[in-house]
Amino acid sequence: MKQMQLVMYDEDFRKVLVVIQQLARDANAKGVFVVDRNGQLIGEAGEMRGIDTTSLASLTAGCIAATGGLAKIVGEDEFPVHFHQGQRDNLHITLVGGQIILVVVFDERSSLGLVRLRVKKAGALLARVFEDIRKKAERADARGGAGAAAQSPFSEITDEDIDNLFSM
Amino acid sequence: MSFINYSSREINCKIVYYGPGLCGKTTNLQYIYSKTNPELKGKMISLATEAERTLFFDFLPLALGQIRGFRTRFHLYTVPGQVFYDASRKLILKGVDGVVFVADSQVERMEANLESLDNLRVNLTDQGYDLDRIPYVVQYNKRDLPNAAPLDELRRLLNPRGVPDFEACAGVGTGVFETLKAVARGVLKDLKQMNR
Numbered sequence: 001m002k003q004m005q006l007v008m009y010d011e012d013f014r015k016v017l018v019v020i021q022q023l024a025r026d027a028n029a030k031g032v033f034v035v036d037r038n039g040q041l042i043g044e045a046g047e048m049r050g051i052d053t054t055s056l057a058s059l060t061a062g063c064i065a066a067t068g069g070l071a072k073i074v075g076e077d078e079f080p081v082h083f084h085q086g087q088r089d090n091l092h093i094t095l096v097g098g099q100i101i102l103v104v105v106f107d108e109r110s111s112l113g114l115v116r117l118r119v120k121k122a123g124a125l126l127a128r129v130f131e132d133i134r135k136k137a138e139r140a141d142a143r144g145g146a147g148a149a150a151q152s153p154f155s156e157i158t159d160e161d162i163d164n165l166f167s168m
Numbered sequence: 169m170s171f172i173n174y175s176s177r178e179i180n181c182k183i184v185y186y187g188p189g190l191c192g193k194t195t196n197l198q199y200i201y202s203k204t205n206p207e208l209k210g211k212m213i214s215l216a217t218e219a220e221r222t223l224f225f226d227f228l229p230l231a232l233g234q235i236r237g238f239r240t241r242f243h244l245y246t247v248p249g250q251v252f253y254d255a256s257r258k259l260i261l262k263g264v265d266g267v268v269f270v271a272d273s274q275v276e277r278m279e280a281n282l283e284s285l286d287n288l289r290v291n292l293t294d295q296g297y298d299l300d301r302i303p304y305v306v307q308y309n310k311r312d313l314p315n316a317a318p319l320d321e322l323r324r325l326l327n328p329r330g331v332p333d334f335e336a337c338a339g340v341g342t343g344v345f346e347t348l349k350a351v352a353r354g355v356l357k358d359l360k361q362m363n364r
């Protein structure tokens with residue numbers, strides 16, 4: 001089914017940040033990333049500054065999509081938890097609430113058991129935040145988008161705005 | 169599905185380049201990558217076989233500038249064109265905001281073009297989209313080859329609805345940015361409609 005447009009306001013974004021910053025501390029993680037299923041980075045926390053987060057998000061979504069396809073072939077709905085072990089760093093990837101991907105990067109300062117434990121709690125909190133966002137979007141949709149449109153800068157885009165983008 | 173982030177004042181959109189094997193989808197992205205200001209582009213990722221055939225997807229993030237105070241980013245993807253990679257193609261169409269169909273102008277590739285176009289329609293429907301409603305442009309690539317089919321014939325077979333279409337030689341860049349601009353324009357107009 002076609003998904004709804006994801007719109008994130010400051011207040012929701014801050015809620016996401018609080019959860020992932022806490023997770024980064026509790027799990028002794030190097031980095032925590034929240035990505036949507038289409039490969040857009042939503043938020044990040046931890047010490048991994050300067051890495052290519054856009055590519056990380058896109059490849060994570062590709063990974064989840066590919067294993068989701070594999071799951072269906074063997075009769076599962078999804079494989080919601082992935083673990084990739086490296087020589088120094090490891091990746092723990094969890095699909096939260098069917099729509100959001102939580103990525104934790106950790107090294108020898110942490111362990112798989114600790115990460116799994118902390119991700120479970122943080123995942124439940126994130127699922128709630130995104131469920132609220134979804135409900136909000138549905139309510140706006142039910143009102144014919146009237147509430148959202150009143151504030152949306154995109155309802156006013158002109159041809160000139162679009163042309164200006166291409167003056168590169 | 170575009171993602172609007174009011175907190176970081178960013179808007180992200182996903183554009184997919186679709187078409188038969190070896191039609192030049194990856195070449196389009198490579199040309200865009202080579203000609204874009206380094207500050208505006210991210211790293212281009214190609215998940216390809218050793219023979220440089222796309223295995224899963226190519227990905228190029230592109231920042232075009234600001235619109236109404238929002239940084240506008242387009243994520244460009246290609247699909248693997250070979251027939252047997254259909255499962256991967258389906259996955260890449262998830263959350264798409266706009267589609268470019270890259271046709272191979274060579275007469276002997278006409279059947280492959282038609283098959284790929286049918287496949288695009290079916291795979292979009294599976295994801296809940298309708299090709300007749302989504303922002304969509306057609307590019308007739310490889311116009312410089314001696315065995316290229318006449319433009320009228322390509323149009324009649326591949327673009328009966330008359331969506332924006334462009335002749336191209338992606339290898340040297342002809343028509344590449346025109347195609348990108350047209351699909352980006354379609355996506356932004358769609359966004360405007362959605363937020364009305």
